[in-house]
Amino acid sequence: MAQLQVTLEVAAGDLDAVDGALELAGALSQTYQADDGTVLLEPGVGEHPLWEQVRVDALFPPETDPDALHTLLAGQLGERLRGWQAETLEDRAWEREWLDHFRPMAFGERLWIVPTGAEPELPAGAVPIHLDPGLAFGTGTHETTALCLEWLDGEPIAGRNGLDYGAGSGILAVAAVRLGAACCMAVDNDPQAVVASRENAERNGVAEDVPSYAVDQRPAYCADFLVANILASTLVDLADELRDGVRVGGRLALSGILRGQEQQVMDAFQGGIAWDAPRCCGDWVLVSGTRTA
Numbered sequence: 581m582a583q584l585q586v587t588l589e590v591a592a593g594d595l596d597a598v599d600g601a602l603e604l605a606g607a608l609s610q611t612y613q614a615d616d617g618t619v620l621l622e623p624g625v626g627e628h629p630l631w632e633q634v635r636v637d638a639l640f641p642p643e644t645d646p647d648a649l650h651t652l653l654a655g656q657l658g659e660r661l662r663g664w665q666a667e668t669l670e671d672r673a674w675e676r677e678w679l680d681h682f683r684p685m686a687f688g689e690r691l692w693i694v695p696t697g698a699e700p701e702l703p704a705g706a707v708p709i710h711l712d713p714g715l716a717f718g719t720g721t722h723e724t725t726a727l728c729l730e731w732l733d734g735e736p737i738a739g740r741n742g743l744d745y746g747a748g749s750g751i752l753a754v755a756a757v758r759l760g761a762a763c764c765m766a767v768d769n770d771p772q773a774v775v776a777s778r779e780n781a782e783r784n785g786v787a788e789d790v791p792s793y794a795v796d797q798r799p800a801y802c803a804d805f806l807v808a809n810i811l812a813s814t815l816v817d818l819a820d821e822l823r824d825g826v827r828v829g830g831r832l833a834l835s836g837i838l839r840g841q842e843q844q845v846m847d848a849f850q851g852g853i854a855w856d857a858p859r860c861c862g863d864w865v866l867v868s869g870t871r872t873a
C-alpha cells in the first residue's frame with residue numbers, strides 16, 4: 581500500500597520530542613538525515629554535538645489525513661514543528677522495515693521483547709514477548725511503552741484481570757498475561773490495532789486470555805488493573821471512562837504524557853485516585869495510582 585511520508589526540519593535539541601510525537605501520532609518508521617548528509621536510522625542522533633539540524637522523514641499509514649496529522653503534531657510540538665512537507669509514496673512493505681533494526685530489549689526485571697522469528701539466548705527467568713507490531717504502534721522501543729512494561733513488571737498482577745486501553749500491537753496486554761495476569765482485554769479504536777493485537781496474542785500463545793475488541797464493541801468489564809498509553813489530551817477526555825474501567829481498590833497506569841502535562845491528566849480524574857509518585861523516561865511521564873472511590 582502507498583504510504584504518507586512527512587518530512588520535517590528539526591533542531592537537534594528538539595529531536596527527542598519530535599521523534600516521540602511522531603511515534604505517538606502513529607508513524608510506522610522514521611529516518612534521520614543530519615545536516616552533514618549522514619543518514620541515520622536510530623533515534624538519539626540529536627545528542628551529537630555537531631548536528632544542529634536534522635531532517636526527519638516519517639512514514640504513516642495510507643489512510644492518514646495529512647491535515648489532521650499536521651493539526652495533531654502542531655498541538656504537541658508548537659514551534660518545534662518546522663519544514664512540514666507531506667507526500668504519498670509508492671507501494672512498498674514499509675511496515676516491515678523496522679524488523680531490520682529491531683533487537684531484543686529488556687524491560688523491568690523479567691520482560692524481553694523479541695522480534696518474531698528470532699530465538700536469542702535470554703537470561704534465566706526471562707519472560708520473552710515475541711512481537712510483530714504490524715501497522716499498529718507498540719514496538720516496545722518507545723519510552724511511553726517502556727514505562728508501561730516496567731510498571732506491569734513491578735505490579736502484583738498475577739491471577740488478576742487487566743484492561744489495556746489503546747492497545748496498539750497488544751504488547752502491554754500480552755506482557756500482562758505472560759507475567760501471570762489471568763486475562764487482559766485489549767481495546768483500541770483503530771481496526772488495524774485490533775487485528776495486530778489478536779495476531780500478537782496468538783503468536784505468544786495467550787490468545788484466549790487477551791480478548792481484543794474495537795473500543796465501542798467491548799463487553800462490559802471492570803478490571804483489577806488498567807493500563808492506557810495514549811496522548812495526554814485523549815487521557816483527559818477519557819478520564820471518567822478509564823476510572824470506571826477499573827474496580828475500587830484496583831490499579832491504573834497512564835502513559836503517553838509529556839513532562840509538564842501530568843498534573844493536567846491527574847486533575848481530569850477529579851479525585852478518586854490515590855496517585856503514586858510519577859515515573860519518568862526521557863521527556864515522558866507515567867502516572868499510576870489506586871482507585872479509591
Ligand SMILES: C[S@@+](CC[C@H](N)C(=O)[O-])C[C@H]1O[C@@H](n2cnc3c(N)ncnc32)[C@H](O)[C@@H]1O
Pocket residue numbers: 603604716717718719720724725728745746747748749750751752767768769770773795809810811814836
Ligand atoms: C501510543 S499507542 C500505544 C500502543 C501500545 N499500548 C503501547 O503501549 O505501545 C496509542 C494507541 O491508542 C489508540 N487510541 C487512540 N485514541 C483512542 C481512543 N479514544 N480509544 C481507544 N484507543 C485509542 C491508538 O489507535 C493507538 O493504537
